[in-house]
Amino acid sequence: MKKKGLTVLAVFAFTAVLLAGCSKSSEKLIKVQLNEVAHSIFYAPQYAAIELGYFKDEGLDVTLVNGLGADKTMTAVLSGDADIGFMGSEASIYVYNEGKEDYVINFAQLTQRAGNFLVSRNASENFTWNDVKGKTIIGGRAGGLQGIM
Numbered sequence: 001m002k003k004k005g006l007t008v009l010a011v012f013a014f015t016a017v018l019l020a021g022c023s024k025s026s027e028k029l030i031k032v033q034l035n036e037v038a039h040s041i042f043y044a045p046q047y048a049a050i051e052l053g054y055f056k057d058e059g060l061d062v063t064l065v066n067g068l069g070a071d072k073t074m075t076a077v078l079s080g081d082a083d084i085g086f087m088g089s090e091a092s093i094y095v096y097n098e099g100k101e102d103y104v105i106n107f108a109q110l111t112q113r114a115g116n117f118l119v120s121r122n123a124s125e126n127f128t129w130n131d132v133k134g135k136t137i138i139g140g141r142a143g144g145l146q147g148i149m
Contacts, residue, residue, distance in 0.1 A: 029061035035073045035082035039066055043086070077104055 032055075036043060047064075049055055055062045065082065067073030070091035076082035078095070085091075089106050096103045124131060 028059075029056060030059055031061045031063070032084065033063050033065065033076075033082045035065045035067040035076045035085045037067050037070050037073050037085070037087040074104070078102060 036046075050062055050064060065076070067076055067082075067085065067087070070087040073082070073085040073087045074091040074095060077085040085104070092104045092106055118132075118137075
């Protein structure tokens with residue numbers, strides 16, 4: 001339990017440092033448009049930092065937008081509608097592999113583990129991935145990483 005608490009605190013601190021950088025400004029707030037792929041409990045430290053004014057304390061006026069998917073979040077970043085996009089690295093890999101000259105750089109890891117999970121109608125005491133061979137698995141949204149795995 002102690003480790004989880006430290007992880008949450010580390011993510012919270014990392015998020016604040018990530019967006020705040022080293023510049024504090026008491027005169028004028030720097031506007032930052034942050035586009036997240038989806039609302040997630042894993043981003044709770046970020047939501048708390050915004051609501052509690054921690055970014056403003058660091059000179060940043062953060063506007064949070066729900067991108068409704070990595071494809072739309074990536075489009076917002078590439079078009080300049082967003083300064084930062086929180087999404088999995090697959091979106092930037094797709095853009096890079098298309099040979100685009102204007103591609104994004106992944107520069108941070110917000111969560112150490114994905115929030116994806118596998119559920120079943122039947123309990124399995126000793127689950128292994130071999131148990132899903134030949135089974136139908138419903139993935140995430142169309143075009144999402146889960147759908148292509």
